Amino acid sequence: MKIEQAFGIVIKKHRIERSMSQEKLAFEAGLDRTFISLLERGKRRPTVNTLFTISAVFETNPHQVVKEIENLLHKNKS
Template identity: 30%
Template structure:
């Protein structure tokens, strides 16, 4: 697994753990949603600025995006599609 794939894997894992969609992460980081998807797929050379934005939104240290991946780990499942119900 190359570094781009490792960053993408960790970004998805951490984003899903926080319950954020790609769209919400992109909106809060002021980054295009399709860019987030390309980063998660490991096809984009992510910028330092984007890494900083992602880590700020996810409330993590940037180094967490570079963490080693356990070879027995499976990709995190996607979030449920559709809008979340409004809380009253």
């Protein structure tokens, strides 16, 4: 699994936990809905700015999101 894919899985999980649509997440983050879709499908590489922006919408720390990505990558490496 690539980092982009793991990032997508994690942000989709957070979005669904908060009952948010891609459109609502995009609006609150100031991003395009199609960009959110591409991120969730692992088709785009997020920047650090994107990580911080989306984390703020989810009211979590960026390092928490990164830790979830690391855990997912480690789990899939085994």
